[in-house]
Amino acid sequence: MRAWQVHENGDPATALRLSEDVEKPTPNQDQILLRVRACALNFPDALLVQGRYQERPPLPFTPGIELCGEVADPGTSGLTVGDRVVGGASLPHGALADYALADPRLLYPAPPELDDTKAAAFFVAYQTGWVGLHTRAHLRPGETLLVHAAAGGVGSAAIQLGKAAGARVVGVAGGPEKVRIARELGADEVIDRLAYPAQEDFVAALKEACGKRGADVVYDPVGGNAFAASTKVVAFEGRIVIVGFTSGDMAKAATNHALVKNYSVVGLHWGLYRSRRPEVVHEAASALAELAAKGAIDPYVSQVLPLDRAVEGLTALAGGATTGRVVIVP
Ligand SMILES: NC(=O)c1ccc[n+]([C@@H]2O[C@H](COP(=O)([O-])OP(=O)(O)OC[C@H]3O[C@@H](n4cnc5c(N)ncnc54)[C@H](OP(=O)(O)O)[C@@H]3O)[C@@H](O)[C@H]2O)c1
Numbered sequence: 001m002r003a004w005q006v007h008e009n010g011d012p013a014t015a016l017r018l019s020e021d022v023e024k025p026t027p028n029q030d031q032i033l034l035r036v037r038a039c040a041l042n043f044p045d046a047l048l049v050q051g052r053y054q055e056r057p058p059l060p061f062t063p064g065i066e067l068c069g070e071v072a073d074p075g076t077s078g079l080t081v082g083d084r085v086v087g088g089a090s091l092p093h094g095a096l097a098d099y100a101l102a103d104p105r106l107l108y109p110a111p112p113e114l115d116d117t118k119a120a121a122f123f124v125a126y127q128t129g130w131v132g133l134h135t136r137a138h139l140r141p142g143e144t145l146l147v148h149a150a151a152g153g154v155g156s157a158a159i160q161l162g163k164a165a166g167a168r169v170v171g172v173a174g175g176p177e178k179v180r181i182a183r184e185l186g187a188d189e190v191i192d193r194l195a196y197p198a199q200e201d202f203v204a205a206l207k208e209a210c211g212k213r214g215a216d217v218v219y220d221p222v223g224g225n226a227f228a229a230s231t232k233v234v235a236f237e238g239r240i241v242i243v244g245f246t247s248g249d250m251a252k253a254a255t256n257h258a259l260v261k262n263y264s265v266v267g268l269h270w271g272l273y274r275s276r277r278p279e280v281v282h283e284a285a286s287a288l289a290e291l292a293a294k295g296a297i298d299p300y301v302s303q304v305l306p307l308d309r310a311v312e313g314l315t316a317l318a319g320g321a322t323t324g325r326v327v328i329v330p
Helices: 043-050 116-120 124-136 153-164 176-184 199-210 224-233 255-261 270-276 278-294 307-318
Strands: 003-006 016-019 032-040 066-073 084-088 099-102 107-109 144-147 168-173 189-192 215-220 234-242 264-267 301-306 325-329
Touching: 003 307, 016 307, 032 116, 043 307, 066 099, 066 116, 084 099, 084 116, 107 278, 116 301, 116 325, 124 153, 124 215, 124 234, 124 270, 124 278, 144 153, 144 199, 153 168, 153 176, 153 215, 168 176, 168 199, 176 189, 189 199, 199 224, 215 224, 224 234, 224 255, 270 278, 301 307, 307 325
Parallel strands: 144 168, 144 215, 168 189, 215 234, 234 264, 301 325
Antiparallel strands: 003 016, 032 066, 032 099, 032 325, 066 084, 084 107
């Protein structure tokens, strides 16, 4: 089979190699074999290739943490050959390949209303958004939700989930095209961060957009200046959810500021819920399936590329040049 492999960590353009004659992976007793129908790229895929992610799969490994697949060998899982499923792939045998391995306990039926490319993008960003906004931040109807990198992968899902929860959503995005996309995804107002190079102007624009009370919940995949600005605009009893650091800057929280303003800085590591509280992931999966069936959430796939162009997609994603989701189809 074909598979992208990392033999030595580095940037995607140099570290990834497409091999045509890799052996199909063999599942252990806790895994099943999936034929990959589509793999949605995630920022962590780039970090994994670079060796900068919290997990470090043994070399050589195939990245691709999220997929829509078809059961090829169900083992003892109770699934049937041909079942169409979504979920996470088990590294080192990720989904940037013709076949991948997965833990069947972390797979869900692919929503029938979504085609393969959208279904591939239905798992990580929406699960992260659901657990971040509901389990961690307790977002309530009528609250204001501020979403950074709002036209990106997790950001686009957070806009839709915020609207579905009855929140007013303010987005932040880099450049007019991303602003347009975030608006189309349902954000009530969107700030172009590039239009405010001075931090105090950025903060003033956010304050105006979020209104007098400020942002009750902030969803922050960016860190750095985005986090610093969030602390200025967060509401009394607000919650800032730390989702990631795409800016490359892991901002430090000032605990004295959190104290005097009565806000919380809430960490979010969705992946840990799969082993520590799988019931939360299952509840989120049911809620998300219902929202998809109603059409309240609908993954925004901006680009579909063939397997041999995966590096192009990953490089663009790591450089902040993509919107929504980039999906690779073998
Ligand atoms: N906590 C969790 O459990 C969890 C789960 C999944 C993903 N994540 C994290 O969520 C983050 C977003 O992942 P994603 O796949 O959805 O990526 P993404 O948001 O589609 O892409 C990154 C976006 O970040 C913004 N950005 C700002 N400064 C940047 C910079 N210096 N370089 C690159 N991008 C920059 C850009 O949007 P603008 O130009 O519009 O600002 C860019 O489009 C990642 O850090 C990922 O690790 C966390």
